[in-house]
Amino acid sequence: MKLAKRVKALTPSSTLAITAKANALKAEGHDVIGLGAGEPDFNTPGHILESAQNAMNEGYTRYTPAGGLQKLKESIIQKLQQNQELSYVPGEVIVTTGAKHALYTLFQVLLDEGDEVVVPTPYWVSYPEQVKLAGGTPVHVEGKEENGFKLTPEQLQDVISDKTKILILNSPSNPTGAIYSSEELKAIGDVCLKHDIMIVSDEIYEKLTYFGERHVSIAQLSTELKEKTIIINGVSKSHAMTGWRIGYAVGNRDVIQAMTNLASHSTSNPTSIAQHAAIAAYDGTQEPVEEMKKAFEDRLNKVYEQLVKIPGFKCVKPKGAFYLFPNVTEAIELTGFNTVDEWVEAVLEYEKVALVPGSGFGAPDNVRLSYATSLPVLEEALERIKNFMEIHQK
Ligand SMILES: Cc1ncc(COP(=O)(O)O)c(C=O)c1O
Structure with a gap:
């Protein structure tokens, strides 16, 4: 074959x-x-299981809009507002089949053949492969151990070419557990703004921060950075819901619309019952x-x-x-x-x-x-x- x-x-x-x-x-x-x-x-916590059972019994077993239930988008918007003081409207949100598929769809709609994506090492295994599948070229920069595995603005500056389109950030990080501070993000963000580079901020481990560390999204740091950032997140790691396959992306309306169009031809929609469970995850007790x-x-x-x-x-x-x-x-x-x-x-x-x-x-x-x-x-x-x-x- x-x-x-x-x-x-x-x-x-x-x-x-x-x-x-x-x-x-x-x-x-x-x-x-x-x-x-x-x-x-x-x-998965009991109240989330219960909401999924109720959703099934109440007949929420049909197709949903391709970009996800309006109610779930509202829960995501409320969470972002409460936790990070970030404001979005439903047209800037897409619910996806896990964060992984949000990333996959995002690269498909953003990258053309030869576009470069800065992927700091150590990276989550799927980033380079997803970038390549979309025709892009991953450009690796070593997050040095002596710098807590984190990319520096100078390192970023050094690898930027006229083909650089995206920087991927993953804080807290898989595999290193590193967390970027506001100052570090701001300095990296300045380089991105100067060179008109989009930021894909994978925040799937947002809730798992220790020793008084706090998760900060680069999108929180200024209006300009918010406009340049697509945040990726989901319920898999925060609410012990890996099998339910619910993630999301928020950011620029045109990008989200393009992702929604693509999702309508690939997944149709994330599972209806799992979307109801995710509403309970975000709206219920934390x-x-x-x-x-x-x-x-x-x-x-x-x-x-x-x-x-x-x-x-x-x-x-x-x-x-x-x-x-x-x-x-x-x-x-x-x-x-x-x-x-x-x-x-x-x-x-x-x-x-x-x-x-x-x-x-x-x-x-x-x-x-x-x-x-x-x-x-x-x-x-x-x-x-x-x-x-x-x-x-x-
Ligand atoms: C850094 C990172 N991003 C995204 C994902 C994908 O998460 P999901 O289960 O929501 O697809 C994972 C899962 O291992 C991950 O480690």
Whole structure:
């Protein structure tokens, strides 16, 4: 079968690849600990489940408008106003089938062949692939570990060409947990305004910030920046609703209209019942969100302390999301492996712990561990990694 060029160039998701290997080992009866999960280990809160059940019983089981229910758009608008003092109207909002599809649709409507998109490393695995699928060219800039993995305005300035169209920002970040401050965002925003670059601000981990850190959207910083920014967000990580597939994009009306037209020919609409559930997520109590955040922060503190004691592990302490992204260059050297991929494979083979190699995030010196799993399981996983290091040190 001859496949299209555009899919032949796709790199499979490294997160899914390691999960598949871990599952195969599990199926053979091995006791595998998976730390690859990109989703909260909590159940969707009860009041949200109830609203979905009511929606079904009340017959909300038909097509909705392509861009989402008016009521849900209003809930999103209210949330943005309350949390970030950002004002939007329904024509500036589209509800999508998860944040991932919001990003996919956005790149499809913005990019022409050869347009450049600045994607700071370490990046979420899907950005470069989605940009390429839309005919764009990802341009990577290294978010240096010594700068908390964050892009600087000088670095951005250096890679701008006459083809640069978009900068992607992801704060809090997957995989690093880094959070940009207002000052940092303002300085980066100034460069974007000077060169007429649009900003795609992926804020899916907005609710998961620790140690008193606060999430700030670049769109909050000035009217000019708001006009240049498309915010991407959704309920997946904030409300433990990854399977419901509800995300959104807000920003420039023409862009949102184009996305809505494209959605009308691709998804038709996000699932009607899930949209009703998302209304309950945004309008109802936010207590479960706060509880999840507390649990994640507690785990982060405990796991971080143990992680940095493992020989060869160095780790910038994350401030948000639910991942640790240690540098394991020394651990790889100590155990005589050549690459992070080989090292991760060996940890899975010998200790049955599934980590995600940083290579898929554009950071081949690091591995990603998700702490979206219970504390005893995390402690056992770290014990096994420590054991691996002890046994395999040359
Ligand atoms: C940075 C980032 N953006 C977007 C998404 C997609 O989220 P959704 O489940 O809403 O499609 C993820 C999910 O892993 C993510 O980590």
